[in-house]
Amino acid sequence: MSGVLLAPLAAAPVIPDFGRGSTCIRDNKLFCWDWVQSNWGGTLRPALIQHIELTLIAVVVGFAISFVLALAAYRWSRLEPPVGIVAGILYTIPSLALFQLLVPVTGLSRTSAEIALVSYTILILFSNILEGLRNVPADVRDAAEGMGLTRWQTLWRVELPMALPTIVAGLRIAVVTVVSLATVAVFIVNEGLGAPIYAGLQNAFKTELIAAGALTVALALFADGALVLLQRVLTPWARTARS
Amino acid sequence: MNSANTAQAEGPNAYPSAAPLEFRNVSKRYPRSDRPAIADLSFSVPAGEICVLVGPSGCGKTTAMRLVNRMTDLTSGDILLDGESVTQRKPAELRREIGYVIQQIGLFPHQTIAQNIATVPKLLGWEKDRTQRRVTELLELVSLPSEMGDRYPAELSGGQRQRVGVARALAADPPLMLMDEPFGAIDPINRERLQNEFLRLQAEIRKTVVFVTHDIDEAIKMGDRIAILREGGVLAQYATPDELLARPADDFVARFVGADRGLKRLTLSQLHDIVLLDVPTAHVGDAASDARERAAQRDADELVVLDGGEQPIGRLPVARLNGQPVSADDADPLTSTASRETSLRDALSLVVADRNRPLVVLEADGRLAGLVSLELISAALRPADGAGSPEAARGAQR
Numbered sequence: 001m002s003g004v005l006l007a008p009l010a011a012a013p014v015i016p017d018f019g020r021g022s023t024c025i026r027d028n029k030l031f032c033w034d035w036v037q038s039n040w041g042g043t044l045r046p047a048l049i050q051h052i053e054l055t056l057i058a059v060v061v062g063f064a065i066s067f068v069l070a071l072a073a074y075r076w077s078r079l080e081p082p083v084g085i086v087a088g089i090l091y092t093i094p095s096l097a098l099f100q101l102l103v104p105v106t107g108l109s110r111t112s113a114e115i116a117l118v119s120y121t122i123l124i125l126f127s128n129i130l131e132g133l134r135n136v137p138a139d140v141r142d143a144a145e146g147m148g149l150t151r152w153q154t155l156w157r158v159e160l161p162m163a164l165p166t167i168v169a170g171l172r173i174a175v176v177t178v179v180s181l182a183t184v185a186v187f188i189v190n191e192g193l194g195a196p197i198y199a200g201l202q203n204a205f206k207t208e209l210i211a212a213g214a215l216t217v218a219l220a221l222f223a224d225g226a227l228v229l230l231q232r233v234l235t236p237w238a239r240t241a242r243s
Numbered sequence: 244m245n246s247a248n249t250a251q252a253e254g255p256n257a258y259p260s261a262a263p264l265e266f267r268n269v270s271k272r273y274p275r276s277d278r279p280a281i282a283d284l285s286f287s288v289p290a291g292e293i294c295v296l297v298g299p300s301g302c303g304k305t306t307a308m309r310l311v312n313r314m315t316d317l318t319s320g321d322i323l324l325d326g327e328s329v330t331q332r333k334p335a336e337l338r339r340e341i342g343y344v345i346q347q348i349g350l351f352p353h354q355t356i357a358q359n360i361a362t363v364p365k366l367l368g369w370e371k372d373r374t375q376r377r378v379t380e381l382l383e384l385v386s387l388p389s390e391m392g393d394r395y396p397a398e399l400s401g402g403q404r405q406r407v408g409v410a411r412a413l414a415a416d417p418p419l420m421l422m423d424e425p426f427g428a429i430d431p432i433n434r435e436r437l438q439n440e441f442l443r444l445q446a447e448i449r450k451t452v453v454f455v456t457h458d459i460d461e462a463i464k465m466g467d468r469i470a471i472l473r474e475g476g477v478l479a480q481y482a483t484p485d486e487l488l489a490r491p492a493d494d495f496v497a498r499f500v501g502a503d504r505g506l507k508r509l510t511l512s513q514l515h516d517i518v519l520l521d522v523p524t525a526h527v528g529d530a531a532s533d534a535r536e537r538a539a540q541r542d543a544d545e546l547v548v549l550d551g552g553e554q555p556i557g558r559l560p561v562a563r564l565n566g567q568p569v570s571a572d573d574a575d576p577l578t579s580t581a582s583r584e585t586s587l588r589d590a591l592s593l594v595v596a597d598r599n600r601p602l603v604v605l606e607a608d609g610r611l612a613g614l615v616s617l618e619l620i621s622a623a624l625r626p627a628d629g630a631g632s633p634e635a636a637r638g639a640q641r
Contacts, residue, residue: 146349
């Protein structure tokens, strides 16, 4: 499918499907709903699904790595500075540069895109998981230890559940960041909503750009809202604490 | 997991309710510290008694308590729980058999009250039904409505949270409870209520309790025995509250218990601990001559006037008997009375307030019990030796 998409890109006609479309398309209006309808199944929907995949993989892998790192840094606090510095450097590398840096190593592949996306989640997720754990009040930890919970039981039954609001807050930032950054991944792999955005940038017909951009924003908002709901369900106690 | 515990039958009485605790030459040194935190500490707590560790800050009282459940490990010596060294036990397993209550309570905010209370039963692998029943039982024991089980800690008041803390510590019916300033963060009125509630509870459950406080009044109130520690974790005196107040071992203890230790001793005893004075009585309508004769027999200069239901209604000086039958109008109304539960200290206060006149003491049903005088109270203050002492009487009663 990417090959199919790349061919018109290379030819770069000013208006795609010129001559076969509606008056809106022929007059090159700012936004043509009928174009969206006729290209939904062929272009936008597959791009949206790819975008969700890119995001999910990046966030899940990023979370797994950050989780392990945060637990280690929580247990051995000496680990925090080195992990923090590396994650910080990764976070500050401009995304375009990072994508390009990875190409000689992992090629023009989805792997390259995912590595870059994952590296942007680590600083946020690592810091939030660690902070969530550290914010557990000392008396709660003392009571857990005093009642005979092992370190592991304290972590899973007390510290992590109590850190959930902070962890979910980190996840929300990470997800929104990745949804937006994943559009840039089009420079190394022609997948996701970045593809129609890029295609739209190449010509004067703006509907494709606007539709794909709007889908990206909608996806980010939807994912953020879903996480808010998830947190409400998982932490009923946090609501009563506030009231 | 402790199979001996999980295999027990239902109900609190099926568990070992209390175990003796012994500190044997216990020392604790922290690395990079020239002074020990605990120095050669030895004392033993009989099963079912409350031992209060008290002393100024920095005396190591909390450290001493935390050595028992191995939250801190001792450097030398040994601590025996029910004759068994705690150092031979796995810390987590040991702790599940020891109730733990701290000042900040440390309830799990993400769990309901019921889940909080069920913490140790869950660790011990109790069945759901049994845990559920135990939670209901414990909420009742600490006077909380059972609906509170579904609430979260943030929805409770400080006093309610502290009750939950105690219930949680009692969940698996541990033979020993460690309590670190459990009522320290509660306002004075609620603190007193919680102290009284805990003493009532303890009379029922009779746990061995190690109770840490910096407040000597709380120590005197709560303790069957008190260990006073001085800086550096040295035991200054280990004694019953009465002995501590009557015979402080040295200047440090005397200063720590305070110059008013004589009065503090009075709080240890109640009127039912002493033999009250007999007082002549007269019923309304009795002949004056009879009443006068009865007073003369006891060498008393006043009578207590009773109504038809044997309830005291006033005090009548013999001098006012003027040939007319005894009448309530002639008697002085009873302005202040005490009950058998009144502490000697409160009784003293009432006597002094009434210009040292002996105080009328009533039984629970309102009948006359007798009188208490200044002389009786001061006699009770004589240093305690054996059976006749207020402390011995208190011990027997508890």
